[in-house]
Amino acid sequence: MVSLSDYLILSSVIFCIGLVGIFINRTNIITLLMCVELILAAVNTNFIAFSHFLGNEAGQIFVFFILTVAAAEVAIGLAILTLLFRVRGSIDVDVTNSLKG
Amino acid sequence: MLENYLPIVVFIMLGLGFGAGPMLIGYLLGPSKPSEEKNSQFECGFPAFGDSRMYFNVRYYLVAILFILFDLEVAFVFPWAVVQSQLGWFGFIAISIFLFILVVGFIFEWKNGALEWE
C-alpha cells in the first residue's frame, strides 16, 4: 500500500522542481507559470494525501478551490502575458526590465 | 477500490500503443525517400513564405481563458448535481447564487463583446 510519506515525498519533489524551475529559469515566462502550477500540484497532492489519510474531506475541498483559483490565475496570467506581448513583442523574462530604480 | 483503476492504466497504455504501433508499422513498411521539396512545409503551390509561427487572433486566447473558467464552473456544478436531489431547497438556492454570479460574468463578457467572432 502507498503510505502517506510516499505522497509527501512525491509532493515535496514536485514542489522543489517547481521552485528550482522558477529560480533557474531566466528565459520564458510561460515556463515560470508552469513552475507555479507545479507548486500548486504539489500542494494539491499534499492536501489530498493528508485528507485521505486523515479521513477528513476538508483537504479535498481545499484542493477544489485551489484548482479554481489556479485556473483563474492562469486566465489572468495569460491575459497579462498577451498584453505584454503586445506592448513588448516578446514574452521573455529579459524584456521585463523597464522598471528600475 | 483502487484495483478498478488498473484497467484504466492498461487501457491508456494500450491507447498509446495503438498510436505508436501503427506508425511504427507504417514507418517500416513504407518507403523513405525524403527530398527537400517533399519535406518542405505545405503551401498552396509556391515556396513557403513568412514565419509559420505567426501571430494569431487574440480571440483564441479569449476562448481559452473563457474555457478555463467555465470548465471549472462545470467542475463545481458536478458534485452538486450528484447530490442535488438530497440537498433540497438549500442546495437549490446555493447553486442559484453560484450560477447567478456565473451568469453575471457571462453577461459581462457578452456585453463586452468577448463572444463576438468576426
Place this chain on the structure above:
Amino acid sequence: MELLSLLIWLPILGGIFVILIGNDRADTARWVSVAISILVFVISLSLYTEFDSTTHLMQFEEKASWISQFNIYYHLGVDGISMPLIILTTFSTILVLAAGWEVIQTRPAHYMAAFLMMEGLIIGVFSALDAILFYAFWEASLIPMLLIIGVWGGDNRVYAAIKFFLYTFLGSVFMLVSLIYMYNKGGSFSILDMHNLSLTATEQAWIFWAFFMAFAVKVPMFPVHTWLPDAHVQAPTGGSVILAAIMLKMGGYGFFRFSLPITPDASLEFSEIVIILSLIAIVYIGFVALVQRDMKKLIAYSSISHMGFVTLGVFALFLAYQPGAAEGALLGLEGAMVQMISHGFISAAMFLVVGVLYDRLHSREISTYGGVINSMPKFTGFAVLFAMANAGLPGTSGFVGEFMVILGAVQANIWYAVLAGTTLIVGAAYTLWMVKRVFWGAITNPEVSTMSDLNAREFSILAVLAVAVIAMGIYPQPVIEVMQVSIEHLLNQALVSKL
C-alpha cells in the same frame, strides 16, 4: 487657558493666523506677527514676576491626560532653570521678527509664521514635564527651522538645512529609545518620575550616552558640531539668531533636565570625557574661529566655543564638588546657566550685526568690509560693544557666565580652568580682529562708504540687546536668583548616587 499653555499655543495659532493672512498682505502679516510676539513676551514676563524663587518645585504646573495608553500627560511646568530660557525665547523672537521686517521679501508671512510657530514649540520644549511631550516639541521645533534655513537661506541652504535636520534627528532618536526604556522600567513618561527612577550603572551608562547624542548634537559639542557652521551661515539672519540664541540652549537645557538628574552616576563617570570634549570645543574651535573669513562662520564657531563653557560648567561640578562645600560645583552650574542666557543675547546680537551688514552689501566676507565706522558710526558702536561682550569683557554678560564657569572649573582642576581661560584670549583675538578688519581702518571697498547707518528699527533692536547685555553683565543677580534654588536642587540630584 493656563499661562504656559497660552505661551505655547498663542504663537502657534498666531502663526497659522499669519499664514492665513497670506504673503500678499505682507505688512499686515508683519505687524500682526510682531504684535503677537510682543504679546507673548509680555505674558511670559508674568512668569518672572509671579515666579516663586524659593522653591525648586515646578510652578505654573498643568497636567491633563493626553495619551493614556502610555500614561503620557500634557504636563507643563517651569522651574528656575527653564523659566529664564522661556523668557529668553519670547524676547528673542520679537527681535528676530523685527529684524526680518524688510529683509525678507519672499513669502514674508510664511517667514513670520515659521518663527512664531517655532517660538511656541520651543517654549513647549522648555516647559514640558512629560518626556514624550518634550520629545514632540523638541522634534517639531526642527521643522520650522528646517524650512527657515531651506527656504530663506543662502546659496548652500539645501545642504545646510538637511544636514541640520538629520544631525539633530539622529541625535534625538537615541534619546527617544532611552526614554522608552525608562518608561518600560518605571511605567511613566513623566520627567520628574524619571528623576527618581533607580537605574543600574550599565543602564545609566547607556542612557547617558543616548542623551548625550541628543544634547551634544544640539549644543553642539566638539565632534558633532559640524552642522552648526553650515546651518548658521546659510540660515537667514533671523534663523541664525534663533539657532544660536535658543536652539543651542535646548541642548544645554537637556543636560540640566535629563542627563544630570536621571543618570547622575553615569554623568559622574563620564564627566571627564565631556569636560575634555568641552575644552576641545572651547580651545580648538576658538582657534578655528580665528581663521574664518566669513563673519557668520566666525560667530558660529565662537558659539560652539562658548557653548563649550556650558557643558564644561555642567560637568565640572562632579570634580568640583567637595563634601561640605558645594560652592564650586554650584558656581559651575550656575555659570553654565548664566552663560546660556548671556550667550542668547550676545550671539543674537552678533548675528544681527552681521545681518545688518549683509543687508547693506550682501556679503559676509570680512574682507569686503573695512572702515565701516566711517559710514555707520552708530552701528559700529553697538557692534563693538557686542564684540566685547562676545570676547567676555568684564561688565558685559559674557564675562559673568564665563567667569563663573571658570571659577567652578578651578575647583575641579586648575588646568581645566587655565585652558578654559585661554578662550578669553583667543576669543578676544578673533572677535577684536574681526572688529578691527571690518570696522576700523580705511575704506577699501568703495561700496562701504555708501552704506547707510542704522534705521530706527535696527537701532531699537540692537539697543534693547545692548541694554540686556550690559544689564546682565553688571547686575546678573535677578537671573541668578530665580535659578538658585532649582540649581541647588539639581546639584543634589546630581550628586546623590542612584545605585
Place this chain on the structure above:
Amino acid sequence: MPEIFLLSAIVVVLLLDLFLTKPFKQVTYYLTQASLLITGVLAFSLMGEPQTIIFGGSFILDNMASVFKVFMAGSTMVAMVYTRHYLTQHSLFRGEYFVLVMLAVLGMMVMISGYSLLTLYLGLEILSLSLYTLIAIARERAGAVEAALKYFVLGAIASGLLLYGMSMIYGISGSINITDIANFATSANLASRETLILNFGLVFLVIGIAFKLGAVPFHMWVPDVYQGAPTSVTLFLSTVPKIAAVAMLVRILVDGLGAMHAYWADLFMVLAVLSIALGSVVALMQTNIKRMLAYSTISHVGFIMLGFVTGVVSGYGAAVFYVLVYILMSLAAFGMIILLNKKGFEADQISDFKGLSKHSPWFALMMLVIMLSMAGVPPFIGFYSKLFILQQVISAGFVTIAVIAVVFAVISAYYYLQIIKSMYFEDGDTQRTITAPMDMQLILSINAILILAVGLFPDFWMKLSVSLF
C-alpha cells in the same frame, strides 16, 4: 453581513455599468462610493457585537474584523476620490476599474474575517487577482503591464508557498479551521515530530505572508509594481491591502499558531530588521517618487512586523496601529502624487514636486506634513506609531533592534526630506497648477490634516488598536 451586501453591490454595479452610456459613466463611480459607504456602515453596526464564528468555523465576526472593515471601506472611499481624478486625467475611466476595486475589497473582507485556512486563502486570491488585473488596466503602458506580470508571477509563487505551508499545517493538525489549529498547537503533549512539521509549515506560511506584505527578502515585486502600476492603483494597493495582510497574519499566526510564537517571532525579527534596513537605504537612491515610496513602504512593513515580534497583545496592537497610521499617510502621499497629475502628464518623479510651495503652498504644506509624518517626526501621527512599536519592542527586551530601527528611521528621513527639498527649496521649471476637482482637494486636505490631528490626539486610536486583540 457587509460582505454579502458588497457582493450584491458588485453584481449590480457590474451589470449597470454595462448598460450605461458614455455620459452616465460617472454613475458607476458614485454607486461604488455609495456601496462602500453602506458596506462600511454595515460593518460599523456590527462593532461591539460579541465574537461569533459561523459557517462551520470558517468565518469570524469580531471587533477586529469590524474595525478593519470600517477602516477599509473608509480608506477605499478616499482612495476612490483620488482615483477618479487620475482616471479622468489619463483616460482610464472604466467601470471595471471600480468593480475590481470593490472585488478586491470583498476579498480583503473575507481575509479579515476568514477563520479557516480556506477562507483566508480565498480572500487572499480574490484580492490578488483583482489587483493583478487592476495593475494591467493601463493596457498600453509597458510599465504597467510589466508590473502586473511581475506582481502576478511573484504573487502566484507566494500563494504557492503559502499553500504549501497551509497543507502542512492541515496535515499535522487535521483541520483547516483556525480554532482547531489553535487547539492543536496549544495542546501540551505535542510530539517533537509534530512540532517539527508545524514548524516546517510555519516557515512557508511566514514566507507567504512576508511576500504579501512585501518584507525583505521577499520584497522584489514592491518597487517595480509601485512604479509601474498606474498611480491610482499604486495608491490602492499600497494602502488597503496592508490591513488585510495584517489581518491574515493575525488570524493565522496569532490566533492559530500563537502557541508557536517563539518560532515565528525569530523569523519575523530577521525579516523586520532587513526590511527596515533595506527599505531605508535603497530608497535614498530613487528619483521616482513612487519607487521611493515603495521602499519606504518596505521599511514601514518592517516596523509593522516588529510589532508582531513582541508576542504580546499590546505589541500586536502597536502593529495594528502602525498599519492604520501607515495607510492614512500612504493614502495622502499617493493622493498628493495624483493631485499633481494633469491631462496626459504622469507625475511620478520627485522633481515633479519642485516649486510646489510657490504655486500651491497649501498642498506643499500638506505634503510636508505627510512626509514628516512618514519620517516619524512628532507631532505627526507617524511618530506615535513608531513610538508605540518601539515601546513594545523595547519592553520585549529587544533594545538593540529598537536602536537599529531608529537609526534607519533617521536614514529614511533623508529621502522624505528630498521631497520637502524639492517642494520648498527648489524652483520648478514650469509653472504647474492644480487641476484636481474640489472634492479631491478637500478630501486630500482632510486626509493630511488628520495626520496632524490624530497625531495630536492619538490616544483613542491606540486604545482601539490594542482593544482589538
Place this chain on the structure above:
Amino acid sequence: MELWQSFVGLVYESIPWLDGNIAAIIIILVKAVALIMPLLLTVAYFTYAERKVIGYMQLRIGPNRVGPKGWLQPIADALKLMTKEIIFPSKANIYLFLLAPILAIAPAIAVWAVIPFDEGIYVTNLDVSLLYVLAIGSIGVYGIILAGWASNSKYPLLGALRSASLLVSYEIVIGFALVTVVMIAGSVNLNTIVADQQGGMLNWYFIPLFPMMIIFFISALVETNRAPFDVVEGESEIVGGTHVEYSGMTFAVFFLAEYANMILMAVLAVVMFFGGWHSPFEGVPYLEAVFAWVPGIIWLLAKSTFFMFLYLWVRATFPRFRYDQIMRLSWKVFLPMTIVWIFVVALMTQLHIGPWFA
C-alpha cells in the same frame, strides 16, 4: 457471464506461478482485445458505410470495386496507408509531431474502459466514470494542438487553433448538458446512470432533457469535427487543417481516432439519454415479452448504430457552417440554454415532477 468467470478461473489455475496482479493484467488485456478489435473493425467498416450511405443518398453507388460490393475497401485502404511513406516536414518538431497522433488516439481508446455495454459487462466500473470520460476526452485537444504546432506550417496551425477553440467551447456545453443528466441520475457512474433509466422509454432521459439531448448530439458532431461543423479540416479553406503535414500511418492514426471518437459519442449519447442497454420495449405489454430474449448489448449497439447513421445522414444533408456561426452557437445559444436547463431540472427535482424526479 459464466463463460467469462470460468475463463478467469482457468487462467488462474493454468498458470499457477502468476501472482494476482499479472493475472489481472492479463485478464484486462483479454478484455481489451475483445473490446478493441471489434472497435477497430467497426471503425473500418464505418468508413465504408459512410461512403456507401452518402453515396446512396447522393444517388451514386460508392465503393464497389474491391471485393464484392466493395466490402474489402477498408482493408485496401489500410494496406495502402501502411505502405505510404511517412513524411517528416523539415521544419517540424519531430517528437511532438509524432506525439500528436498518439495523443489523439490514446484517449479515444482509453475511454472505452468505462463504457457499460450491458448490465455487468464493462471493463471496469468506476464510480466517477462520467468524469473519467470527460477528463480523458479533453486530452484529445492536445493531439490536435500539438499536431498543428509541431508541423510548423501555417495551415495546420490555423486548423489547430480553430479546432482547439471549437473543442473547448463545445466541451463546456457538453459538460453542462451532462450535468443535467447527473442531476437526474444522482450519480456520475455510467452504470448507475443507465440503470436509472430502467423501465421503458419514458424513463429514458431524453424526454426530460430533450433540449440537452439535441445539444449533446450537435456538440458531439463538433467535437468529432464532423460535417456540418468540419471547419477544422475545411478542405476548401485550409486544405485539411491540422493534418496537412501528416501522411501515411501518421495520418491514419488521426483518422482512426476521429472515427473511434464518433462511435464513442454515439454510444455515449445512448448511454446518457437513450437508456443504454435497456430495451425500448420495457413496460410495453406485449412487445416486452417478445423482445425479452435480446441481450442488452444488442440494444445498445442497435441504438448506437442509429446514431452513427445519423452522423452520416447529417453530413449528407447539411452545408458547412461558418466558423463564427459555430462559435456563436456554442457560446450564445447552447451555453445559456444549458444553464437555464440546469435551473429547470433543479426546479423539477425540487418539485418532484414526472417519473424522472420522483
